[in-house]
């Protein structure tokens with residue numbers, strides 16, 4: 624309580640920042656200083672130079688109060704992105720809420736791989752679309768493609784639709800348990816399905832295990848549940864020569880590749896993320 628008072632009483636910008644850093648460090652937030660700064664910039668509409676150049680300036684009481692509230696949330700390990708309400712991905716700003724997984728940098732590798740094969744006018748299906756970050760990025764960096772995103776969660780789809788509206792992209796979002804309500808054929812199917820084995824979820828950082836949607840993380844017993852289902856059905860929804868792209872957990876490359884091979888995919892390729900870990904698997908459906 625004492626500290627809360629300190630934070631809201633006529634503090635300078637720098638003092639508030641230092642207070643935020645201490646509070647987050649006490650709560651063992653990994654990037655305490657970075658998060659303290661980003662939250663302060665959000666409430667004060669400033670950028671990183673402000674701390675260096677105008678750190679002695681006072682902060683409006685109203686902004687101090689908001690900052691105190693934000694720091695309080697972050698101390699509870701609520702991810703920074705849920706507090707801010709957005710995350711950058713592929714150079715675009717995506718709205719996020721606790722109903723969707725926060726877009727990850729690793730997933731940009733998936734989008735970039737798809738982009739190598741994507742031609743104007745193709746039909747793309749994003750299975751388990753979440754915030755819509757994969758599909759909407761692909762639409763952003765191509766012309767005249769037709770995009771369909773599906774997810775089992777209505778609440779996630781509401782976020783994806785809002786992102787499409789803000790980014791001015793035309794896409795169709797369908798509530799569907801995997802392929803259940805999907806019609807038609809696609810040139811590309813892309814998916815970052817839930818892939819963490821249930822028993823591993825408990826070992827993840829509190830930001831993830833306590834705040835991100837369990838349904839977007841849980842790949843059931845071996846983490847492969849959704850890959851197996853998607854691979855089997857995907858062949859019915861791809862044009863001959865169409866391609867299936869997955870983001871995978873770093874230990875799943877072999878199992879997912881094998882599953883795709885058994886289903887008749889060819890030219891199966893594994894790509895690494897920026898940390899050098901296996902992160903993407905893709906293959907092409909046979910012409911016959």
Ligand code: GLN
Nearest residue numbers: 751752753815816817839
């Ligand atoms: N496709 C979304 C993303 O990559 C959501 C993935 C998920 O919910 N597992 O962020």
